[in-house]
Every structure is written in structure tokens, then in C-alpha cells.
Amino acid sequence: MKKKLLAVLLATTMVASLAACGNSSAPAADSSAPAADNAAAPADEAAPADNAAADTSAIDTSEHVKITYMTTGESPTGTKEKYEEMMAELNKILTEKVNAELDIYFISWTDYLSNYNLTLAQMDGTVDLVGTASDWLDAWPNAKNGAFLELSEEMLQTYAPQTWASVPAENWELCKYNGEIYLMPEDNYAQWTNHGFAYRLDWAKEAGLEDGVHSWEDLTTYFRYVKEAYPDITPWDSDGTQYATMVGGWISSHSDYVSIDGINSGAMWGGTKDDLYTVYSPYVTDTDSLVEFAKLMKEWDEIGVWKTDVLNNTTSTNRDDYRIGKVAAEQHHTQTWTDLVSHTPANTIYQDDEDADTGFFYFGEESQNVTALSITHGAMAISAGSKNPERALMVYDLLRNDPECYKLFCYGIQGVSWDVNEEGLRITPEGYNQDTDNIGGTTNYWWGRNDDLEIKDATRNWDAIDKLYAEYDSIKIEYPYGQFVADVDNIQSYISNINEIHTNYMKQIAYGKYSGTAEEIVAEYQEALKAAGIDTVTEELQRQFDALYK
């Protein structure tokens, strides 16, 4: 009995000390929270610094605060040492300029959406700057649900003057909901995330496509050829998840459809280039087109473009296989292609075969239908629970516009993690060790990159990339629905069910795994959509459109 009591006592003591351990490794995030200057924009900082680079003289920065920046990503382990060095350098500058220091709060990729929202829900000052995106991080729903602080024009002008000045007025409009600005957009960074197929240009030429692949029919020819000439490889070892981009790509290749972002992942509603403000869903109206698609996909399945059990092929690593020449195509967006087309050490196809080249067949090429990326695809917001919103804005302003801070944050310490060659392009310096020095992939700063300060990566194939970008620029339209923040409260349940139907049917259709004829499966799909209330949603969206745009 005594022994047991002793054991229990011992255990409790140890547990208590564990608790102490656990606590001490957590930085006292609250200790730096100043009691004063909380919510209201300070009235005495009258002079709006409209062109001053860092006129913080009128602003009270006497108290040293810690600003926490929340982003998705894994916290550094191998690169931890160099990461901490970089942060120390960065914080030196930040302290000097605005008497603040930056701390990164990582939301691990495991269950990231859940943990991201839970952290936002804490509302206790744990995070100040929040990286967000209107397409994959629910920027607008979160703004509507009170997670983000309203950023008044005065606040932005005072505390983030450079950002304020560099973003044009019409772009600020697109960051508003109910008249209030919630997001600071990454609008000065060239990025194309429109989808298509990256393919082996050299193999396409062998197949008789002199100019490469420029249509879905060309693709079919290409795949047939690859299957015959290179029988040991799977042409496209898909993992079964690209159904939405495939069908979406087909639709935009055969019509003038412009989709609305952020309503659902299938981007099922939108307008046309000629008539932007009449809402429709091509998945309901373009029946013939969908039947064509279903037939073609069945053909691809029969050719053997993908593995038979493609829908369960979760361990596939197609992109890596492409780099080493084990597959013939990768379906993803332009940004990925800029990587695949470049002669980096990882892309061994270029070392093994001097003729190797990668082309990009972008969806919409046939119809010249390409929409530029919405400016809020990456944006920075301020948590509504932040205790230091003003200082947070000042820190962001520096990160985005100050060359020193920008380079440190995006690339690391010069000479260690990166350097510049004679042409002014970014290279890896002597003695660079991938495992310990790679800072660029750590801070995940996808919410404020700035082409004015970007140093181009020397390993990228800028000739090919610039050429494609120029082509896009000549035919693109700007994303037209930036101002539209859908109010989905009453139709959310319909949308959730429609999502489910779309996913389930499209998986079978896009991989040719349906039974029966193409007409039958498309009809079944459309009936299910109707039963789930797709017309109700379309009508509701139209109503909201009319209120906003007419």
C-alpha cells in the first residue's frame, strides 16, 4: 500500500515537472502584448505618410513587440540552424526600423485546414499576420465570419504606406467585403496557375506533331504514339485526383466559359467572355460537349493512358517520374511546368537526352480562353484577435517592399543560401548544402511576393517561360469577379451536395471508368445535379450578381 502511494506520488511529481517542461518551451506569447493601442486607429497620428518610405516618426514604436505570422508549411528541422540565423538577421532590421520582431507559426500540412481554422478561432493574439488565399484557404468565408480585422484606408496609409501606394485603387476594391478591406493582395507577382498538360516535346515531334501538342486530338495522337513506342512506361500515371481540372479544362477549351472562384472546387458556375454577368453552369447546359469528353476519356482509358486502378492509385508520384523520364506527361498548372521545363539537377531527362524538351498544352489554347489569376489567390490578412495590428502592418510593409528584408525572408542569407551571378540571376553558392541551407522553401511567403524585388532563378528556362507568359498576356482577360463575395449561407447545403455529386461522377467520367454509354452517364450526372438543386444555386448566384453588377 505504501509502495503504491509512493509510486503515485512520484508519478504526480514527474507529471507536474513535465507540465513545467512543456510550458517553458512555449514562448510567453502574451507577455509582449501591450495593454494600450488595441483596436481603434490612433487619432493623434494625423499625418498620413503617403509617400514616405518609412516615416515612423509620428508613430509610437517605443514598445518592442513580437509579431506572429501564421502560414501553412512544416517547421524547419534540418534547416533549423540557418533558418534561425536568417531570422536573427531579419529581426535585427525589423527592430531597427519598427522595433518589432517576427516569429513564424507553422500550420503543419497534416489536417492543415482544420488546424488553421482552429488557430484562427482562438482569437487571443496568438497570431497577427495570417497568410490566406481566396481559392484554397477560404479567405472570404473567414473574413465574413469575423476572423480578420477590417483594414481602414487610414490604417493602411499610415502603417503600410508602401503597400498602399503600390496596389492600385481598383485592386483594393477587389479586397473589400461590405465596403471594408480585409486582404492585402499579392498582386505584383507574375504567376500563372492555369492548368494543362506538360509533355515531352521531343516525343511529340517523333509522333509527327511537328509543332507540339495544341489540341486534345493532338494529345490523343501523342498518347497513342507513346504507348506504342515506349511500351514499358505508363504515359500518365495519374493518382485519380485531376478529374476536376480535366473536365474544367475541356469546358474552357471548347467554350468561352469564365468560372467564378471560391464557390466550390469544381468551379461550376460562371459567365462567358461575352456575357460576364449572366450566371450559368456549363455542366448543365453543355451536354454535347460533356458527352464528347466522356467518349474521349473512355478512349484514353482503353489506350491505357493511365493505370487500370487509377482511382485508388494514391501512391503514384507522377511528377517525379516525369523528371526522370518514366512517364510522358504531367497534368498540372503553368507554374509547375516552369519547373519541369528548366534544366535543374532534379530534371535528369535533360542530362540523359540532349533532345529532351517539355512543352505545355494549356487548357483554353484552342479557344484562346485564358483568365489571369485572381489577385487574392495569395493575400495577407490581420487576425481580428491580434493585439498589435498596426505594428503587424508595418512589419508586412517591410517584408514586402524593403529589399533587405525581402531577400532575407524569401531566399535566406546571401552567400550562404543563395547568391547572384554575373547576369544578376539567383544561383546556389559554393558549399551550398541542400539539407541545411535551403531557406527559400521554409518561410512559405506566398502572400506578398513582389516582382519589383524578385531575383530570377538562374536555373529556370526563362526563354521558354517568358515566351509562354507573353502568349498568355496577349490573350488573357483579367479575373472579372474579384469583387464578388458570394453569400452562400442559404445555399451551402446544396453546394456541399453538388460538390459530392460532381466529384463522384466526374471521377468516373474523367477516367473513363463508367459503365454504359457516354450519353447515359452524362444524363445520369445531370439529373443528379438537378435533384441536388443546382438550378436553385444558379438562380441565387444570379440574384447576387444582379445586385452587385447591375
Place this chain on the structure above:
Amino acid sequence: MKKRKSDLTFFQKVKRSRTLLLMCLPAVVFFFAFNYMPLPGIWVAFVKYNYRDGIFGSKFIGLQNFEFLAQSGKLLSLTKNTILYNLAFILLGNFLAVFVAILLNEMRSKWFKKVSQTLMFLPYFISQVLVGILVFNLLNYDTGFVNGILTSLGLERWQPYSDPNVWPVLLVIIYLWQQTGYNSVVYFAAIMGIDGEMMEAAKVDGANGFQRIRYIILPSLKPTIVILLLFALGGIVKGNFGLFYNIVGTNPILYNTTDIIETYVYRATMTDFNFSTASAVGLYQSIIGFVIVMTVNWVVKKIEPDYSLF
């Protein structure tokens, strides 16, 4: 000298059983802190959650969060799948566990018992993700192990991932494979607790193996079996997400026969993250489980009060 319980006042009862009460205290506090304290938060299923307003300040919207489940038209089939699979798991799982425990008990070789118990336990440790990978490696059409054997025997290949009808059986087999070792531990311990004298006496009396099992072991195990069954009933509309999600994955061809409530909700809310909907579904599951358990427990109490849960 028996005082009738009804003669004692509440405080007298407390005083008499104070040691026992104290012994229960840590558990009571634990459950209060971790299970009852969050319960009021169930309110989140009835509001439109706003970060600034918190759970209790957010706008009340009644049953709206439950709508998407109801409107999907799938609610019935999902509930049916969930319940049927769970019934199979519970009944077959317990049957197999008892079966294995009894068999093992009959073995005399200590070495064999030890080794086999450890080996049987192994599948439990394999994470669901790995199980999914292993099953895929076993069954897939192009490179699967099973198909490798079939082709070398000159038979046609089998394409299970396109056939929804085989999966109920496959999933139950996988579940049994993974859980039996773990489940049988409870029964094995229970058998260990059976009065040794009874067993000895039975042997001396000439009872053979089957008789021993039928007349001594099984009846002694009955309370344990009933309690485990009853307990499992409460969770009959829940659980096993890991198993289904990792093995079936997101292959819609198989959904008709393999989709359960949790996998459906997970997919539906994956791109539209919503605390309220998740809570609403949890509440739906809890209520059904509650009704089922209360009913069955009441029935059991009438038949054999000793076996009821409470």
C-alpha cells in the same frame, strides 16, 4: 441486521460510502473536465459560427446545419451502411475474439500461446494508411500480388477496385484481421479469471473439452460479452473512419456499398471547412446511438439486471 436502503437519508448514504465515493472522485472530476465541460459547446451545431462572437455569441440558425445531410438524399443509405458494417464488425469481431481466446486457452504449450498471442497482435499496430497501401499492393489489377498468382495459374485477372459488391466482405475480413488479436485479449483475461476450482472439478468429473467450454467457460464469459456488445451498440452509428477512408479511398465506384457517414461528411466538408456542420453530424450520430443503447439496456435490465450497463 439489515437496514433497508430506503431508510437512509441522502447524507447518511454519503457518509456510509464516503471511501467508495472518494475512490470514484478522480474519475468523476476527469469526465467533468474533459467531457461535460465542452458539452454546452454542442450549441455550435445550431449556430452560424462567427470567430469574433465565439460559440455562444454567434447567430442561432436552428436546424440549418443539419440540412445538407438531409438534402443529400443519401442519409438513409449512409446510415444503413454504417449500421450494417458496425453490426458485422461487432458481432463477428466478438465471436472471433471469443473463439480465439477459448482455443488459446485450451493449448498447453506456453511457448505456443505466448508467441501466437504476440503475432496475432501485430496487425493492430499497423496504421490504417499502411493497411491501405498493403491492400492496394495485394489487390490491384496491374501489379497486385493476387493477380500475379492468378495469371501464373492461367486464370483471368480480378479487378476488385471496380467492383463494389466484394467490398463489404473484404472490409469485414480486413477489420477482423486487424482487430481480433486486440479484442481477444479481453476475453483471454476474463477466462483467466474463471474460478480454478470449478475447472478442476469439471475435469475430475470427466467433462470433455466441448462440455467444459459449453457449460463453464461460455457462461462465465457471458457478462463480458454482453457488456462489450452493449457498449459497442452506443457507437454503432460512428467510427472506423480510418479503415474506410484509407482502404476505399476516394473511389466513387465503390461508394454505394462502402460509404459511411463519416467518410461522406469528411469529403463534403474537406473544401468547405465548417465547425458547425461537423458538430451537427456528430450530434445526429450521438442521438441515434443514445436511443439504441437506452432501449437495449432497458430490455437487458428486465431480463438479467446484472448484465446491464447501468
Place this chain on the structure above:
Amino acid sequence: MAKNKDMDLMESGAKVKLGTSDKIIRGFGYVFVTLYCVCCVIPFLIIVSSSFTSESVIRAEGVQIIPKDITLEAYNMVCKSGGIWWSYLLTICLTLFGTLIGLSIIAMTGYALQRKDFPFRNAISFYIYFTSLFSAGLAPYYLLMVQTYHLKDNYLAVLLPLLMSSWLIILMKNFVKAIPHEITESGKIDGAGDFKIFTALILPMLKPALATIGLFLALGYWNEWYQSSLFLSSKVAVKPLQYTLYEIVNKTDALKNSVAGQFINLADIPQESVKMANAVLATGPIVLLYPFVQKYFISGITVGAVKG
């Protein structure tokens, strides 16, 4: 002890002849159990040998039962990520303390609840059982732990919630019920208090039950990663084992997809084999716990204290 197949030696010394039905049961038992064990071992063997197989072989041919192209690359990758030994230590600590504390509480509660003369047992049983039926969901639980209990980034957030569950308590209650009430009564006659009866008389007879529940508790702690993912942020240096291993796989994924991926020959980064290595590293130690605990099961029939 003579190894005579027809004789069965019991502890009391009585010799009983084996009947054919016993032989049938035993024979069948050996066959069935052996087959089942083979089914259990093979997947595990596959995992172990795949962890030693090079990534390219796994990608090309799937997992192997005999390692081909043997390499320690996957293990290197895992150990290189650092901190794994600390994670082991942390998890072992958590498991030990959690199991000890939890087991004590569960045993006490289980005993009290099966005492027929305890007037509050039904109420408390229901109180405990009810918690397994209803739960408020993720958000209220998370906010309670973080905002009210301030347990974010605190190891207690992992230790405390796993201390017990209603299932374990009910299970324990059931085991204790099997102990004859005469024992408690004899203790009372001797003048002992309830707690003394519990510790001196009941506990020694509960060995199989304690071993079982202790095992389940320990497994719960060992396998836990969910609480870690919710409450231990990147600010915590050392995380429990399963979560650390999970993160290692994720980091490999993230590394490949990030901009950084371009500088390394990605075919070399072990990924599938890392998952296998993880499984081996995670399971290894706990598999050894089970034989240790087994002796309480196999010790034979120990109950026999009640005479007359």
C-alpha cells in the same frame, strides 16, 4: 514433470486422462491459430523488408516480402530528421506515467462501481457512460483546452485526456465483478476499510485485469498523435513519437513539392520506404511490451483463495 501427452498435470497434482474431444479441440486450435498467425506476420514482414528496400525498387515493383537492393536510406532519412530519439524518450515517459496514473484511477473506480452496497453506483455509472455517447465536437473541445485550461503547447494536453475512458472503466468493473464478494466481506469482518480491502485483498487478484487495461492504456499513449497534432504547435521542440514520424513523411512530401525540390534528385528521396521504416520504428518497442505483460495472462489459474 514428465512430458506425457496423455496426461495432464494440474497444479493440485490431480492427474486426469485426456479425452478425444480435447485432442480435437487442441488439434483444430493449433491449425487455426497457426494459419491466422501466418496471416498476421506476413504483412509485417513485408513492411520490415520494404523498409530495407531501395525506393526505386518499391516504386517500380511495389512492396517486397524479401528485401531487394538493400539499403538503410529510409532509416537514415528518419534518423537524420533529428529529434527522433527525444521523441522516443518523451513517448516512453508519457506512456509510463499515463498508464500508472490512469490504471490506478480506473481500478479504484471499477471496484467501487461494482460494489452492490454502494448506493451511488448506478448514478455514477451512467454519468461515466453517458460521455461515450455524446460529444460536443472538435471546436468546443479545442477552445476549452486552449482558452480555458491554457494547455496549448503543454504536454499535459496529451497526457491528461488519455488517462481513462468510459470503456476501460466499464471493462474493469466487469473484471472486478468476477471476484467473489466473499473476499470483500471477509475483509470487512476483519475490520478493514474499503480502501484497504481494495489494495490488500482485491488488487492482487486483479492481475489479468490490470495487465489488460494497462496494456490498452499504454497502447493508447504509444499510438497517440491526434492530441499532439491539435495542441502541440511548431513551438514545441520535442513531440510524441507517432506525430514526429508522421511529420517526417509530410516533410518529405512538402520538400518535393516546394520550390526547393528542383535542386535534388527526387528519385533518391525515399518516401514509400520511409513510411515502412516509420512503421517499424513506431511498433518495435511496444511489441516487446506485450510479451512482458503476457506473463500475467499465462501465469495460469491463480484464483483459489476462497476456500470453504
